Amino acid sequence: xxxxxxxxxxxxxxxxxxxxxxxxxxxxxxxxxxxxxxxxxxxxxxxxxxxxxxxxxxxxxxxxxxxxxxxxxxxxxxxxxxxxxxxxxxxxxxxxxxxxxxxxxxxxxxxxxxxxxxxxxxxxxxxxxxxxxxxxxxxxxxxxxxxxxxxxxxxxxxxxxxxxxxxxxxxxxxxxxxxxxxxxxxxxxxxxxxxxxxxxxxxxxxxxxxxxxxxxxxxxxxxxxxxxxxxxxxxxxxxxxxxxxxxxxxxxxxxxxxxxxxxxxxxxxxxxxxxxxxxxxxxxxxxxxxxxxxxxx
Ligand SMILES: Nc1nc2c(ncn2[C@@H]2O[C@H](COP(=O)(O)OP(=O)(O)OP(=O)(O)O)[C@@H](O)[C@H]2O)c(=O)[nH]1
Ligand SMILES: [Mg+2]
Numbered sequence: 001x002x003x004x005x006x007x008x009x010x011x012x013x014x015x016x017x018x019x020x021x022x023x024x025x026x027x028x029x030x031x032x033x034x035x036x037x038x039x040x041x042x043x044x045x046x047x048x049x050x051x052x053x054x055x056x057x058x059x060x061x062x063x064x065x066x067x068x069x070x071x072x073x074x075x076x077x078x079x080x081x082x083x084x085x086x087x088x089x090x091x092x093x094x095x096x097x098x099x100x101x102x103x104x105x106x107x108x109x110x111x112x113x114x115x116x117x118x119x120x121x122x123x124x125x126x127x128x129x130x131x132x133x134x135x136x137x138x139x140x141x142x143x144x145x146x147x148x149x150x151x152x153x154x155x156x157x158x159x160x161x162x163x164x165x166x167x168x169x170x171x172x173x174x175x176x177x178x179x180x181x182x183x184x185x186x187x188x189x190x191x192x193x194x195x196x197x198x199x200x201x202x203x204x205x206x207x208x209x210x211x212x213x214x215x216x217x218x219x220x221x222x223x224x225x226x227x228x229x230x231x232x233x234x235x236x237x238x239x240x241x242x243x244x245x246x247x248x249x250x251x252x253x254x255x256x257x258x259x260x261x262x263x264x265x266x267x268x269x270x271x272x273x274x275x276x277x278x279x280x281x282x283x284x285x286x287x288x289x290x291x292x293x294x295x296x297x
Pocket of ligand 1 (some may be wrong): 081104105106107108125128129130151152154155156157158159168171208209210
């Protein structure tokens with residue numbers, strides 16, 4: 001039970017709390033959460049990007065005290081969306097959580113396109129297929145709290161069940177993004193099991209329900225840039241208070257891209273986020289980027 005003075009939505013997955021009462025864990029035991037320890041990190045998202053809309057103001061804490069954001073993207077079925085991954089990167093940098101890209105369904109398609117898009121970023125990534133061993137991933141999860149985020153059907157729960165065989169997380173069939181049912185409906189933190197020969201803490205993993213979009217209304221326009229470390233250095237030559245928008249003739253980012261220092265598509269993605277924060281258009285609209293099948297968010 002939660003002590004009443006803590007309020008309704010105060011405790012989230014990952015919180016460290018103080019309990020009073022019967023903490024034996026036996027059937028019928030009752031304990032009360034009386035205090036929430038100060039959070040080391042808070043991963044948030046909003047329903048959309050615009051703080052002037054009701055959805056934009058509706059901020060959700062996804063998880064507290066995570067060290068690592070595992071961005072789970074299938075290489076096919078559903079297809080990868082770099083716009084979504086870019087949003088997750090912004091949220092991770094904003095929350096002070098390290099990102100890790102986990103590309104699932106590598107048995108269905110190759111990772112070249114997605115990995116190529118992030119070349120300048122040196123974003124760590126792992127590939128997962130049904131028959132791959134998960135040692136590399138386990139090593140990256142060890143000793144930390146990691147939270148899995150991704151669209152519905154990308155294989156988060158499948159992965160959790162492989163990592164934590166006792167987890168028994170429900171696994172669903174893939175339906176069209178945004179229209180189907182999400183198999184997982186709440187976030188759950190699970191302790192990773194010790195592996196034979198593995199020493200030290202194997203870490204914790206948090207499975208979350210699939211999300212349609214990662215709204216960023218809570219991230220300021222300046223902080224958006226932190227999700228694009230490959231562009232940051234390019235802004236050094238910008239005039240003071242440069243908005244970095246396409247119509248800003250003196251913005252140095254175009255020259256930065258022309259000089260081959262960053263990928264044109266990353267700049268386009270950053271500018272789409274800027275525009276979406278300003279309330280221009282629906283961030284979930286994939287059709288706005290017809291030239292780039294990867295770009296949807
Ligand atoms: N071919 C292939 N299929 C996979 C792989 N991983 C998961 N799947 C399948 O993808 C479907 C969806 O997997 P889930 O684990 O339920 O996906 P999820 O991300 O937890 O989905 P939500 O709970 O809705 O967010 C299932 O039919 C899995 O069997 C993989 O590496 N390769
Ligand atoms: Mg799931």
